[in-house]
Amino acid sequence: MLKYLDRSTPVMHILTITFTSVLILILPGLAIHTWLGDGKKGFAEQLASCIGLSISVTAALYLLTFYFHFQIGPGFLAFFHASCGMLYVAGLLYKHIRPSWSWEIPITLLLLALVLVLRFIQIKELVLPAWVDSIHHVLITRVIIETGSIPATLEPYLAVPFSYYFGFHGLAAIFSMISGFPVEKAVLILGQVLNACVPLAIYRLGRAMWGDRARPLIAALLVAFVSQMPAYYATWGRYPLLTGLIMLAFTMAELIEISRKTQPRVIDYSTFPLLIIGLVLAHYFSAVLFIVYCALFLAFFHGPRGLKEYINAGKIGIVILFSFIVLAPWLFRAYSLLNYNLNVNVNLPVVEEGWQNTQTYGLYLLKLSGPWRNYVFLLFGILGLIPIWVDKHGRSLAIWALLILMTALPIGIKLPNIRPDHMAIILFFPLSLSASFFLVRVWEKLRSLFVSKYATPLATLVFTGFCIWGMVETSSIINKSTVLVDENDLHAIQWVKENIPANARFLINAAYWQGATYRGIDGGYWLLPLTGHFTIPPPVIYAWGDGGDVIEMNTVSRRIANLNSCTAEFREIIHDQDISHIYIKDGIGSIQAINLSDCPDMEPLFSQDGVTIYAIDNGLK
Numbered sequence: 294m295l296k297y298l299d300r301s302t303p304v305m306h307i308l309t310i311t312f313t314s315v316l317i318l319i320l321p322g323l324a325i326h327t328w329l330g331d332g333k334k335g336f337a338e339q340l341a342s343c344i345g346l347s348i349s350v351t352a353a354l355y356l357l358t359f360y361f362h363f364q365i366g367p368g369f370l371a372f373f374h375a376s377c378g379m380l381y382v383a384g385l386l387y388k389h390i391r392p393s394w395s396w397e398i399p400i401t402l403l404l405l406a407l408v409l410v411l412r413f414i415q416i417k418e419l420v421l422p423a424w425v426d427s428i429h430h431v432l433i434t435r436v437i438i439e440t441g442s443i444p445a446t447l448e449p450y451l452a453v454p455f456s457y458y459f460g461f462h463g464l465a466a467i468f469s470m471i472s473g474f475p476v477e478k479a480v481l482i483l484g485q486v487l488n489a490c491v492p493l494a495i496y497r498l499g500r501a502m503w504g505d506r507a508r509p510l511i512a513a514l515l516v517a518f519v520s521q522m523p524a525y526y527a528t529w530g531r532y533p534l535l536t537g538l539i540m541l542a543f544t545m546a547e548l549i550e551i552s553r554k555t556q557p558r559v560i561d562y563s564t565f566p567l568l569i570i571g572l573v574l575a576h577y578f579s580a581v582l583f584i585v586y587c588a589l590f591l592a593f594f595h596g597p598r599g600l601k602e603y604i605n606a607g608k609i610g611i612v613i614l615f616s617f618i619v620l621a622p623w624l625f626r627a628y629s630l631l632n633y634n635l636n637v638n639v640n641l642p643v644v645e646e647g648w649q650n651t652q653t654y655g656l657y658l659l660k661l662s663g664p665w666r667n668y669v670f671l672l673f674g675i676l677g678l679i680p681i682w683v684d685k686h687g688r689s690l691a692i693w694a695l696l697i698l699m700t701a702l703p704i705g706i707k708l709p710n711i712r713p714d715h716m717a718i719i720l721f722f723p724l725s726l727s728a729s730f731f732l733v734r735v736w737e738k739l740r741s742l743f744v745s746k747y748a749t750p751l752a753t754l755v756f757t758g759f760c761i762w763g764m765v766e767t768s769s770i771i772n773k774s775t776v777l778v779d780e781n782d783l784h785a786i787q788w789v790k791e792n793i794p795a796n797a798r799f800l801i802n803a804a805y806w807q808g809a810t811y812r813g814i815d816g817g818y819w820l821l822p823l824t825g826h827f828t829i830p831p832p833v834i835y836a837w838g839d840g841g842d843v844i845e846m847n848t849v850s851r852r853i854a855n856l857n858s859c860t861a862e863f864r865e866i867i868h869d870q871d872i873s874h875i876y877i878k879d880g881i882g883s884i885q886a887i888n889l890s891d892c893p894d895m896e897p898l899f900s901q902d903g904v905t906i907y908a909i910d911n912g913l914k
Contacts, residue, residue, distance in 0.1 A: 782816025
């Protein structure tokens with residue numbers, strides 16, 4: 294059983310995860326979909342629509358807590374979900390909807406369960422979410438639970454303003470409150486559940502784009518079993534981006550379907566603004582991707598250009614504008630606090646940074662796009678851009694994918710706040726659709742060259758082998774270098790929580806991160822989100838704070854990264870930063886217990902399984 298679950302009751306944990314996931318990811322959207330959705334769609338599309346609407350409803354609810362200062366707690370959630378259930382039942386009765394059976398239902402649920410199992414196998418060795426971002430995702434979620442709303446700051450943990458996208462964190466907060474899982478486990482579990490929903494989102498987009506089942510299904514299977522991304526997101530803790538890409542697929546699908554209606558009604562626009570709000574609050578970057586696609590789609594609209602089409606395009610613009618008006622106060626706050634640079638920098642990195650640096654970064658991007666299985670997948674996707682360009686339904690997708698591909702190159706134009714590696718890790722999104730288009734064309738060619746009864750079994754056999762190859766290779770996808778904490782750290786962290794005063798300040802080993810910021814490198818880095826004890830360096834979102842404080846913390850962290858023994862500089866940092874305790878793990882970081890053994894005025898309080906925790910006496914301060 295997975296390490297983060299209680300091994301004594303695995304069945305109860307599975308049932309809890311399933312029940313909670315249905316409650317937060319399906320029920321709210323199901324209530325809306327019953328009244329406003331298209332009941333003629335297949336089961337997989339309707340399930341996808343419910344997930345997209347549920348994510349959007351949760352994000353919108355938390356946005357309202359910031360605007361109107363109310364709290365979301367257990368009582369509110371009980372009332373909210375009961376209301377959703379009653380709204381769903383009322384919709385069934387009012388519209389005389391009866392359950393219908395099709396083979397799509399068990400097939401969809403079986404494939405979704407298979408992807409879920411694979412996603413949990415992929416994190417079987419993790420005891421906490423991996424890498425650096427996970428730490429502040431857990432901290433943000435903890436603050437949301439404790440305040441019952443979207444906070445203005447992250448105090449008392451960090452004196453920084455909050456203006457981050459919070460779609461995932463709101464979901465994780467509710468997941469934790471309903472399931473009873475600790476915040477850190479809720480974040481990890483929900484992240485994998487959402488990861489399993491990405492193929493379903495891709496299928497929903499493919500169906501909206503082409504209308505058939507073959508190409509969307511192949512695209513979904515490629516994302517589920519073959520592509521390195523988004524499965525690899527677990528090793529980085531990129532859960533908000535994951536949520537943003539899910540919402541991106543749903544919002545794009547809604548845009549396509551509304552645009553193609555010959556006489557759209559008001560009800561056809563009803564869920565579109567909610568999806569846009571959910572998209573923006575899930576991830577700002579995904580919202581930018583949608584805006585670019587929306588412009589391309591309307592510019593390359595394949596239908597006749599009559600008055601009705603222009604009116605419809607105008608209505609779509611009004612809906613998008615309305616959505617951003619609702620979001621305006623929050624987005625203005627985010628822009629003013631996060632200091633986004635909106636000026637396009639047209640400098641080429643090869644000119645600005647030199648060929649050697651560009652070449653090194655290019656090799657990193659190449660590695661990021663691997664392994665070989667993924668190179669094959671991406672090649673299929675790139676080749677598929679050619680026939681998609683000819684296809685009237687996919688031309689805007691081809692241009693959009695090409696733009697993403699170009700900005701993922703190390704020698705392209707440098708855009709503000711967007712690095713090529715950001716674009717490289719989302720290439721799977723458009724290229725899964727173009728790859729499926731290419732593979733279907735190859736299959737059609739095989740049918741014309743061979744007898745039809747041999748072409749389909751051969752193509753199915755090869756594609757199944759491709760998927761199995763991916764499942765085997767991704768079953769251990771976590772990069773061990775991104776795992777900061779193990780079971781020994783968990784034991785030490787629990788000891789700190791039970792035995793160390795809340796006002797203690799910990800010194801932990803540090804390493805360079807990005808820009809001028811520094812990060813922790815072992816289990817001590819998890820102390821603030823899990824126990825509330827302040828650490829130096831703190832989670833990297835300390836960079837959101839006051840400029841002077843950030844510069845000071847960067848300077849102190851850089852000095853810590855270069856410490857290795859009980860020197861005068863070591864004593865100076867202890868004194869100046871009012872350090873009361875030190876967390877050290879054997880073999881990780883420059884500060885090691887063996888080098889502090891002769892340091893006076895330091896008392897080892899805890900020493901077990903390679904983790905040592907010291908208390909600082911007044912003499913050293």
